[in-house]
Amino acid sequence: MVALVIALALFFDFTNGFHDTANAMATPIATGAIKPKTAVALAAALNLVGAFLSTEVAKTVSGGIIREGSGGVQITPDIIFAGLMGAILWNMITWLKGLPSSSSHALFGGLIGAAIVGIGFQSVNLETLLQKVILPAVFAPVIAGLVAYVCTRIAYALTSRHDPETGSKLTQKRGGFRNGQVFTSSLVALAHGTNDAQKTMGIITLVLIAAGTQEHGSGPQLWVIAACALAIAIGTYAGGWRIIRTMGAGLTEVKPAQGFAAESSTASAILASSHLGFALSTTQVASGSVIGSGMGRRGTTVRWGMVGRIAVGWLLTLPAAGIVGALTALLVKTGVAGVVIAAVAGIGAVLYMFLVSRKSQVGHHNAVEVEEAGQAVRWAKKKALARARAAERAKNNNPKGPQR
Amino acid sequence: MKWLELLTVAGATLVAAVTVVVLYSLGVRLTAIAGDRQVAAPGWVKYVSYVCFGLCGIAVLFGLYLIIPYFSG
Structure with missing residues (x-):
């Protein structure tokens, strides 16, 4: 059972890396700051390093959310299995439904x-849950958003x-930010490793504690850290290839300066929280x-409906996964x-997911989760408007719809 | 209560991100000035931009140094 x-936990870690590479490396690949292969390898390596940096999360x-040990209740590997x-x-x-959701919150x-x-x-330590999971879940994106706006x-x-004399605009020459993005997105990858790999470490440690092979309240052992770090790095590397394929589809337009600001705030927020x-x-x-950062640019409007949809998706995850x-x-x-049925169902689900992911065309809706957030901010652009109009005209001329 | 810790996170995020962005932006700006063809920029501008990029890198490394438990003992 253990x-x-x-x-299972390591597999969860792998999928986590698989999904989240895009968050860190999509923008620099899109702006051409870094070659896709290099970016993916870099992200994987930094995830590996990041996982070793801290064990606080x-x-x-392992020790906070579920009251384990003496004085509390005995948690068994079976329960952790069910939770996972x-x-x-x-x-x-x-x-499958393309809903924005957080794998971390699904885990909790x-x-x-x-x-x-x-x-x-x-059995649930409500206080720690509120303080270390729910409050950060609500505030961290807000903090990161505000900081990104300021930046x-x-x-x-x-x-x-x-x-200085005529007041007319000079060439802005913000190209330097493109190179800077290589560093900020590396930091995001590092931050991802520190926070997400640790969740799996916590789960494995919890299992070991529950099975009685490890002392109550102790931190993760070295082999657990190494295994989790490897799993997330391999996942990141494997996931990267899907993203490279989607790059042609085009991302939300993020200017290098904007991306730089957004990524430095993301990395700082995650690292500080970790x-x-x-x-x-x-x-x-x-x-x-x-x-x-989208709001920080001039001439933008926020699609609050889209923001609301994302927020509802976040709020739903915790209770839904709980059920x-x-x-x-x-x-x-x-x-x-029952255990066998659950195991078979889970493995079946994972296999099905894998098969579908191989078969289905990768669109940026399922590869880049941040994409949705990028669409939440809109700025009026003549070129984009013209393009939209042209597309509409093309659609009218061709009633069968766009051909692929 | 953990409000204080939450505030710490907010403050740390703000300070860290703003430091990095300010230094890097200054570097970009100064590089741009140094690269202007029409107006001859003073020679020191280029070096100051390097200093900015360097300080930015040091700020990042210092942040990591603060976080990694191995260094802080």
Whole structure:
């Protein structure tokens, strides 16, 4: 059982890296600052390094959310198994439906739901949950967004050049930001490793504690850290290839200066949070930054409907994954048969997901989660408008729809 | 209560990101000035831009140094 859970957790880690490469490396690839192959390799390496940097978040996951150990309740590997299954299943559902969701919150939700059903409501440490998961989940994207807004303003103000005599605009020459993006996106990859790999470390440590092979309240062991770091790095590397294929499809237009501001705020927010043991969703923080930096540019309007849709997706994840986790816990409770059914369902789901991902055309809706956030901000652009009109005209001329 | 920690995160994020962005933007700006063809820019501008980029890099490394437990003991 313990081995099964560890394998599942590592797989979860792998998918996490698989999904989130885009957050860090999409923009520099799009602006041509860095070659795709190099970018993916760099992201993988930095994820690996990042995972070794800190263990605060892992401690939050392993020691904070579920009351384990003496004085609390005994958590069993079965419950963690159920929680992990809940998270994986919910991730698959959202992924198939194209809903914006956070795999980190799916993980917590599944775990909490499973613990409530398997042990009882008192097993959940509500205080830590509120302080280290829910509050950061709400505030970190807002903080990142505000900082990104300020940074974008500063970046544009500092580099806007006017002729001192005539007052007319000079060439802005902001190309330097493109090279800067190589560094900021590397930092985002590093930050991703520090926060997301640690969640899996926390889960594995929790299993080891539950199985009685590790002391209560201790941090993750070295081999756990190494395994998680490797899993997320391999996932990042594997996931990168999908993104390279989507690059031709075109991303939301993000100017290098904007991207630079957004990425530096994302990286700072995640790194600062990781340091204090806040477990947050890197995707959400990155989305917050993208929206914030979009608002920092002049002449933009925010599509609040889109922002609302993203927010609802975030809020739904925790309870929804909780329900799935709870159902799995019920199944597991019935005995060995239940465990087998859950395991088969989970592995089946994962296989199905893998097959679909191989078959389906990769669009940027499922490869780049931040893409949605980028669409939430719109600025009037003559070129884009003209293009849209041309497309509409083409559509009218060709009633069968666009041909591929 | 963890509000204080949350504030710390907000403050740290703001300070770190603004530092990096200000230094880098200044570097970009000065590079642009140094590259102007019509107006002859003083020679020091280019070097100051290098200093800005360098300081920006140092700021990033210092931030990482603060975070990594290995260094802070």
